[in-house]
Structure formats: C-alpha cells, structure tokens
Amino acid sequence: MKKITVDPITRLEGHGRIEIFLDDEGNVANAYLQVPEFRGFEKFCEGRPVEELPRITPRICGVCPSAHHMASTKATDAVYHVDPPQAAKKLRELYYCAHMCHSHIAHFYVLAAPDFVVGPTADPAERNILGVIAKVGLEVGGEVIKHRAYAQDIQAVIGGKATHSVCGLPGGMSRAITEEERADFEEKAKSMVEFGKFGLKLFDDVVLGNKEYVDIITGPIYTMESYYMGMVDANNKVNFYEGDIRVVDPEGKEVAKFKAADYVDYIGEHTEPWSYLKFPFLKKVGWKGLVEGKDSGVYRVAPLARLNVADGMATPLAQEAYEKMYSTLGGKPVHATLAFHWARLVEILYAAERLLELCQDKEVIDPNVRTIPTATPDEGVGVVEAPRGTLYHHYKTDENGMVEKVNLIVATVQNNPAMNMSIKKAAQKLITAGKVASEGLLNMVEMAFRAYDPCLACATHTLPGQMPLEVIIRDAEGNIVHRLSRNLSFEL
C-alpha cells in the first residue's frame, strides 16, 4: 500500500491545543487552551420552524445529543407557553436519567479510569480501556458495554430512534410508553443501580485505597477555588431535568438562585482575542480575568459543581455516596478538580436510582403525554444539566413560530475559563526550570482538562484521533522548545 503521511495539524484546525509559555528561568509563565470553532449554526437554524430545533440541535455533535434534545424541547415549551402533562415530564426525566448514565459511564471507564487504574504516567499504549480491563478484569468491560446498551435501549425506545431522538415536542412527548416497555426499563434500571454501586466500589478500592492517588487528587496541582453553578430541585437536591439554577461562592454559600429564563441577568460572556470560545462569568461578581477566588466571576459547571451547589442527592444510595465524598475530602465545597470523576460516579448512582424510581411510578405509562400549544409563540429558554454541565437553549421566533434568533450556552464553554486556569496551574507545578517535559507530564497536564470531560465537539466536532491534543512549549522569546502531541500524526 502507498505510504501517505497524514498530519492533521497542518490541514485541520480540528484539535485542541495547549500553548505553554516559559519565562527566562524556564518556568511556566502562562498556558492557554485553544480549540477551533464551527460557524454558522445560528444562521442554519434561522427561518426554520422552532419545533424542528429539538431535532437539529442534537446534530451539533454526537456526544450528548439527548441533552440538546431535552434542552431544546424545553425551550420550545417556553416559546409556546405550554406546560406539558405530568406523565410527559416524568417520561422525559426517565429518558434523561438513562442518558446521564450512558454518557457518564463512557467518560469514567474510557477516559478517567485509565489515569487511575493504569496510572497517570503509565505507558500511553497501556493507558486506555484495554489496559483498564487487563487490570480489573474482562468482566468489567462486559458490564460497561452491557449497561451502556441498557441506557441506550431506554433512550431509543422513548426517543423513537436509535440516536437523535424525535420524541420531544412543544407541550410534551410524541408518544407514551407501554406497560411492557416500562417493565423492561425497570429491570434494566435495577441492574444499573447495581452497576452504579460497583463504580463507586471500584473507585474506593483502586483510587482511595492508593495514597499516591489521593494525594494527587487533593494536592495543589489540581485544586482551584471558584464559584459553582448547577440545577437543584425544590429541596435543593441535584436534579438533571428540572429546577432552578443555583450558584454558590468558593465558600459554599448560595449567592444566586434563578429561573432558566433569567440567565441573561446572571451570565456574562467575555471574549479574548486568542480564543474562539467565549469566557462566561457571573455578571454580579464581574470579569476579573483568569483568576481564582471570591472576587473573580469565574464559575464551574459539571458533576462536582452540581454536587457543590446542592444540599444533597434526592436518592438514598447516592446521598450516602455524596456524604462519603465530602467527609473524605474535607467538607463542602470541594475545589479539587480531579474530584469531578468521583462526583461523576455519585451521579451515575443517582441517575440509576432516579431512573428506577421513575420506572416504578405508574404515571409514566399514562397515555396523556401532550398538551397541545394554543398560545402565540415568541421567546423562550430551556435548560437541563447536560453530563458536562448546565446547558441553556434560548430561542426567539416570529408569531408563526419561525426561528429568528438562537443562543446556546453549552457546558464546556462555561468551563472554558476554569479549564484554562486548571491547565496553567498544573503546567506551572509540573513543568519547572530544567525539567524535561515527558509524555507522562503532558498527560498530567492533560488530566487537568480531561476532568471536565470537555466537549470540544460541542463548539467544534468529532476530531481526528483519540483526544488529539498538541502541547506547545515556548521559551521567553516565543521559540518552540518542545512540541508534544498525541494522536495527531498517522502513516498509511
């Protein structure tokens, strides 16, 4: 076969890049995360019927289509001023809990576990899901596949399609589920609860049982003080589908609680000339740059943020796991970025337990799943907690429901300031004067940003290579002194 050198760097901007700038002494002066962006999504949506957006917006990416589908469906409810029947809300939440399990399982076992089970500086050839199952057993791999399939089946049955659901309509759902389907979901949900417990047990044994890992998690390399944002129910417990948005300060005190529709009063968007991504911040605190602490409006979303803003979990086993996490890590809020992984496991258990509760609620088979909208459509905001954090969809339409304006605030963009700061901090602590920037160190810098489960795909898309990432280290004159890249070059 012909030899072709495939080097996406030069042709494609479709990969993440971390640029690290050294000072005269060779220490890290600055570090930035850069990702490419897609163009024209808003324009693509303009002029289309708003009820099509729940089917279009999940196409932004294949990573969390169900989160976009639900946020979008809720936004169309708001645009049409229609309140779905109780059964529709429960069915949506049931579907959504399955989605959270599906997404979180992949992240933990495929992306996070290799760093902890195989080791942060282990040979990259081993540091993957295959290395994980080699260590913890083949049957774990089988359980991962099985429970992902369960979660996928539930989404496919309710969603009406294997991927890219078509179930959400303004005012409810396209169809109800049958008793047979409910009973099948219930069995699957029971198994998911067990698998959720297993994940936490694995974390307990492999991570918490290893002092070196605990020191890494709680140590200064990966700690960052910020505000946190997430959705809570009426009892201030974590909820992924419905509730108010709560914000706590770095000491854990509530500083805001608002309805989705009011997000513009709370979230500002700063721009930097060196990045395509915006830098969202808390308006009432203000943008003070990429700095930590109470005076800076930088906030974080995603699993740890959700647990930090809530008073607890609404299901018993997840609540136990929640309490254990905070007692182990020294109380609330936790600022350890790597604890995102632990929080993600607590959330898998919560999502599974909540899924089971909803499957056992006979109202989910009530055939009344739609309130037909009668009001004139105009404007509305829908919000859900995507696996990666709070996701806002905001639409404006004309009186016929044709889209005039679309604004999406996705989770990864909200974490963009914090990701930049986390990377800089890790780089500063790991790369010091005279030290060789090895692959292992690169991976440890990358761990700072992997914890956020960043969906570069959301502002961007599926990229060539497995988490392609380039780290460029420049000296004080701007010359490239190291270039470390993963999965960027291939030969054929």
Place this chain on the structure above:
Amino acid sequence: MKNLVLGLGNPILSDDSVGFHVVQALKGRFDEEQVTVMESDLAGLSLLDLLVGYDRVIIVDSIQTVAGKVGQVYRLGPDDFVTPRHAVSPHDVSLATALELGKRLGLEMPKEIVIFAIEVQDVINFGEKCTPEVEQAIPKAVEMVAEEVESH
C-alpha cells in the same frame, strides 16, 4: 452473511455529511435480507454497539490528510494507522480500540471491515450540502462501495 453499510458523519456540517450522502444513494440497491444500509454520527463504544452481530461491515466516512486531493476516495482497512473523522471520538475510544475491546470481550465481531474515506475540505461551516469537489466524488464513492458489497 449479514452485511452492514454504515455512513458516518454529521448531516448538517457540509462535507462532513458525505458518508450520509453516499449511503443514502445506496438505499434500496441491495437485498435487504443480506445488506443493512444505515447512517450514524456515532463513534467509539457506540460504534462498537452498531457493528456487533454483522459478518462484514463497510464504513463510509470523511477524512482529511496532508497530501490528499479533495474528492479522492481511499479504501482502508481497520489496521491502517490513518483514522477517518468519525471512526474516533474525543470522548471515547478509536475504532481500532473498540474492535480490540469487542474481540477481548468475546462479542460477535465482524470478520471483515472495510472503510471508504473521502477526502473533504469544509467541516466547520454548518450546511446541508457538500462542497462541489466533494459532491462530484459521491457517484464514484457510491460505485466503489457497491462493488465492494457485491464482490462477495
């Protein structure tokens, strides 16, 4: 023998949709008992779920290489080190890893996987159409895939 022809891509991201267009043109062309024709934008473990149970899988995807000419069509195997755009995911495993995982877990994996990859240019602007050079390559890719399906 159970065959799967799988078009990968994002149907609203310009050239990224080329895999979708190719397989759409192939719908109805084969015996449905033997050949399933499907589109998807999944990757990694989710892609693995789709492949399980088929004897032969033919994937159609977009690719970007350094020296490639836009519209060029490559026939690749899963062992080639080059990776088309949707055979991978930043959130997940590569196709090669997913296949290896499937094998180790004893899943019923396809005995044969062939990938047709079309060199593309615009994958950052949203739109339902491919660029002209990629559009022109679709009939050729369709024939290459059909020939592959009918080869055995």
